[in-house]
Amino acid sequence: MSSVSQTFMKLFRGSSGPDSVPAQSPQKLTRRSSGLGELSRTWESSENLCILDLGSTSPTNIRHFTGRGHRIYSEDLLTASTDPELATKDEQGAAILDSRKFLADNLVYPAAHFDAILCWNLPDYLDESLVKPVVGRLWSVLKPGGMLLAFFHTRDAGPDSPCHRFHIVGADTLEMQKIELRRDARRSSNSSAASDGFQLQRVFNNRHIENLFRDFASIKFFLARDNVREVLVVR
Amino acid sequence: MSTTASGLAQIGKSVVIKGELSGSEDLYVDGQVDGSIALKGHSLTVGPNGQVKGSVDSKAVVVQGKLDGNIQASDRVDLRKSATVTGDIAAQRISIEEGAYLKGKVDIQRTDAK
Numbered sequence: 001m002s003s004v005s006q007t008f009m010k011l012f013r014g015s016s017g018p019d020s021v022p023a024q025s026p027q028k029l030t031r032r033s034s035g036l037g038e039l040s041r042t043w044e045s046s047e048n049l050c051i052l053d054l055g056s057t058s059p060t061n062i063r064h065f066t067g068r069g070h071r072i073y074s075e076d077l078l079t080a081s082t083d084p085e086l087a088t089k090d091e092q093g094a095a096i097l098d099s100r101k102f103l104a105d106n107l108v109y110p111a112a113h114f115d116a117i118l119c120w121n122l123p124d125y126l127d128e129s130l131v132k133p134v135v136g137r138l139w140s141v142l143k144p145g146g147m148l149l150a151f152f153h154t155r156d157a158g159p160d161s162p163c164h165r166f167h168i169v170g171a172d173t174l175e176m177q178k179i180e181l182r183r184d185a186r187r188s189s190n191s192s193a194a195s196d197g198f199q200l201q202r203v204f205n206n207r208h209i210e211n212l213f214r215d216f217a218s219i220k221f222f223l224a225r226d227n228v229r230e231v232l233v234v235r
Numbered sequence: 236m237s238t239t240a241s242g243l244a245q246i247g248k249s250v251v252i253k254g255e256l257s258g259s260e261d262l263y264v265d266g267q268v269d270g271s272i273a274l275k276g277h278s279l280t281v282g283p284n285g286q287v288k289g290s291v292d293s294k295a296v297v298v299q300g301k302l303d304g305n306i307q308a309s310d311r312v313d314l315r316k317s318a319t320v321t322g323d324i325a326a327q328r329i330s331i332e333e334g335a336y337l338k339g340k341v342d343i344q345r346t347d348a349k
Contacts, residue, residue, distance in 0.1 A: 057331070057335055057336050057337045059330075059332065059335070062337075062341050065341075069343075069345075071340060072341050073339065073341075074337045074339065075338050076336065076338065079336070
């Protein structure tokens with residue numbers, strides 16, 4: 001009986017809010033993703049795609065794609081951005097991260113290499129000095145017609161919104177897990193990520209997002225109920 | 236380098252080897268190896284203290300420590316939760332524990348692709 005009522009409540013809540021019942025462990029939540037649902041049609045109907053996952057290493061995602069015969073590249077850019085050697089200062093003396101060094105060490109792929117990029121919530125948590133250079137690099141490594149999925153918090157999310165990693169558990173279903181930094185995360189002790197996770201750096205509005213992806217051919221927004229705006233862009 | 240009763244060759248955690256390693260027996264590395272490792276038909280285990288900088292070519296690879304280099308395994312690759320791997324992985328099967336870190340490509344090579 002309880003499962004029937006849970007199913008009914010799921011239908012009632014609609015397709016994009018997080019379920020209040022944790023899946024498997026208290027730290028994991030499941031949510032529907034319209035953007036993922038649209039993107040997954042690509043990898044369900046094609047073979048031997050090249051996919052880049054920019055979130056924390058996810059065995060679930062690797063299994064999801066390799067099981068379908070696709071090649072998956074995993075690169076945890078948020079953790080990479082904690083390298084203390086990236087710290088530098090701009091012309092005004094303000095502390096920034098060295099985007100040239102960052103891009104020399106990360107996202108080093110041939111042009112037009114990927115069919116799809118899973119950006120997840122990276123732009124919301126990445127240091128300001130890296131966001132535009134990284135999106136520029138993502139444009140260049142994505143094939144023309146290739147798609148990129150990104151999530152952005154809305155203003156209502158609040159500055160303490162936890163940074164999640166995302167595991168694909170269905171065609172349009174994600175499992176979210178709060179990120180805890182690995183023991184060997186390299187950020188210096190005075191950084192915002194020093195304690196036990198990454199902090200929301202900013203909240204993009206629609207115009208900011210459109211500007212961020214202005215070099216892309218098209219952009220599609222999906223507004224979810226959990227204060228997250230999903231964005232699917234096509235190069 | 237020592238060999239256990241089970242025939243497993245071991246590189247202890249205080250050992251540093253610079254150069255190519257090849258062999259025809261299973262190998263356990265808990266020290267540091269700067270160079271490629273080739274163990275055709277046999278398995279390599281990088282222990283929790285192990286650090287390998289170089290490509291690896293063997294039947295099976297288990298990583299608990301750090302490996303910077305590409306992995307080519309004719310059978311399987313197993314990344315344990317403490318593993319940190321920077322490099323591409325090509326294998327017939329791969330298992331990755333929650334918590335493992337991977338920067339690189341995963342390419343599953345099917346046995347029927349002959």
